[in-house]
Amino acid sequence: MSFFLHKSNFLLRTVYPEFWWKIDEEADPTIYLTFDDGPIPDVTEFVLEQLDKYAAQATFFCIGDNVRKHRDVLYKVLEAGHMVGNHTFNHLNGWKTDDNVYLENIQKCQEQLGVETSLFRPPYGRIKKTQAAQVIENYSIVMWDVLTGDFDRKLPADVCLRKTIHYTHSGSIVVFHDSLKAWPTMRYVLPRMLAYFAERGYSFRAVPQPVYAGY
Numbered sequence: 001m002s003f004f005l006h007k008s009n010f011l012l013r014t015v016y017p018e019f020w021w022k023i024d025e026e027a028d029p030t031i032y033l034t035f036d037d038g039p040i041p042d043v044t045e046f047v048l049e050q051l052d053k054y055a056a057q058a059t060f061f062c063i064g065d066n067v068r069k070h071r072d073v074l075y076k077v078l079e080a081g082h083m084v085g086n087h088t089f090n091h092l093n094g095w096k097t098d099d100n101v102y103l104e105n106i107q108k109c110q111e112q113l114g115v116e117t118s119l120f121r122p123p124y125g126r127i128k129k130t131q132a133a134q135v136i137e138n139y140s141i142v143m144w145d146v147l148t149g150d151f152d153r154k155l156p157a158d159v160c161l162r163k164t165i166h167y168t169h170s171g172s173i174v175v176f177h178d179s180l181k182a183w184p185t186m187r188y189v190l191p192r193m194l195a196y197f198a199e200r201g202y203s204f205r206a207v208p209q210p211v212y213a214g215y
Contacts, residue, residue: 007167008145018136020207022145022171029170029202033058034144036087036121038178039066039073046187047178048080054194056204058082059142060178061121064089064109078115083206085119085142086110094127102131106139118210140210145172150182150189157188164193173207 013021023032033051038044038060051058060077062084067074077084089108092101106120120139122131132141146167149155168174176186194204 006147006149006163008143008147012143016132016141016143018141019132020140020142020173022173023207024171029197029200031168031170031197031202031204032173032207033176033204034061034085034121034142034173034207035059035176035178036061036123037063037066037091037182039070039077040178040180041070041073043180043183043186044070044073044178045076047176047190048076048082050191050194051082051204052080053191054198054204056194057206058204059085059119059207061085061087061119061142062109062113063087063091064105064112065091067109067112074113083117083119083209084113084115085117085121085207086113086139087121088123091123093124094122094131096126099128099131099134102127103134106135119207142173142207144175145169146174148174148176148186148189150186151177151179153181153184155185157185160185161189161192164189165196168193168197170202 008021035047060082086106086109088105090105092105094102118139119142120135121142125143148164149160
């Protein structure tokens with residue numbers, strides 16, 4: 001049994017209107033694919049191969065410690081023309097973390113990335129208002145419209161695909177994970193999801209990078 005929402009909750013969108021949940025600025029049907037928790041050898045590279053088949057751009061929200069361990073994979077992401085975002089250094093749950101520790105962890109991740117980014121996604125989607133108030137000075141906090149659930153080993157891959165297709169529309173920010181945990185399901189869902197929407201005239205773009213004074 002799964003205990004997460006595939007579609008972002010309207011109440012959360014109301015409480016946090018300053019966060020990015022969807023992007024409705026494109027005239028043509030567009031989906032914004034995002035990948036959390038990498039980079040991971042083989043897994044992230046599989047994602048890059050699938051995206052390349054459809055000239056798809058995406059945003060990778062990287063864990064700083066994984067960047068430290070697999071910097072060569074991050075370079076492949078950047079060389080392929082994709083965007084990167086900050087996902088903290090240690091995948092911290094903001095609800096359970098002291099504000100100063102949380103903010104320092106974000107900065108530590110930024111230093112590992114080695115490239116400027118103004119995009120941040122809180123791990124688990126959990127961040128205190130006090131943390132968000134400071135983070136938003138230098139980053140856009142990017143949440144999601146559709147959570148694929150590829151990380152849930154109890155969710156059959158075909159059900160994950162069906163629900164992802166059902167809830168995804170133009171402007172959706174969709175979350176996949178380029179992680180070992182998600183790998184068995186993600187490698188089934190991603191190619192089929194890309195094919196389904198490409199056949200229907202959709203394009204796939206990276207979340208746009210706003211410019212902040214700090215960068």
